Amino acid sequence: MAWSSPEDVDAKHTSPMGGEVVLPLSCSNTAKEYSGWEFRNGTIVSTENGQCLSSSYVGFKNPPxxxxxxxxxxxxxxxxxxxxxxxxxxxxxxxxxxxxxxxAPEQMFVAMRRCPDGGHQVWEA
Incomplete structure (x- = not known):
């Protein structure tokens, strides 16, 4: 899987807390993918736009x-x-x-869940 900006899909997905929701795409997807990430002092930074991967509001059960x-x-x-x-x-x-x-069952996004909770949580660097 590669993470992608919501700009690559038909509708722009934003969070009520601010920020763009991270959507997964197949690594073979031909859309412009934000698959360039750097680990920097415990943060994960997009090489495309310099923004950081961020957990949203901690009060949600499965925050995006x-x-x-x-x-x-x-x-x-x-x-x-x-x-x-x-x-x-x-x-x-x-x-x-x-x-x-x-x-919206047709919509998949990347959310926070307790771990470990299955193969849908395994990522490669």
Missing amino acids: LLLANCMAGDQQQQWELLPAGYLRNKLNGKCASNFLSST
């Missing part, structure tokens, strides 16, 4: 992952890639997971 402006010391933007391939947020302890919306 967002692209947001990088903020030094922001725990929502601190990550660790575990040996089994799980990408865990240091603030809430949840892992990045492909997630199907219950209100």
Whole structure:
């Protein structure tokens, strides 16, 4: 899987908390993919736009992952890639997971879920 900006799909997906929701795409997708990421001091930064991967509001059961402006010391933007391939947020302890919306079953996005919770949470660096 590769992460993609919502600009690559028909509708722009934004979070009520601000920021763009991160959507997964197949690695063979021909759309402009945001598959360039760098690990920098515990953050994951898009090489395309310089924004950081961020967990959204911690009060949600399965909060979406967002692209947001990088903020030094922001725990929502601190990550660790575990040996089994799980990408865990240091603030809430949840892992990045492909997630199907219950209100829009055709829409998959990347959300935070307890981990480990299955193969839909395994990522490669």
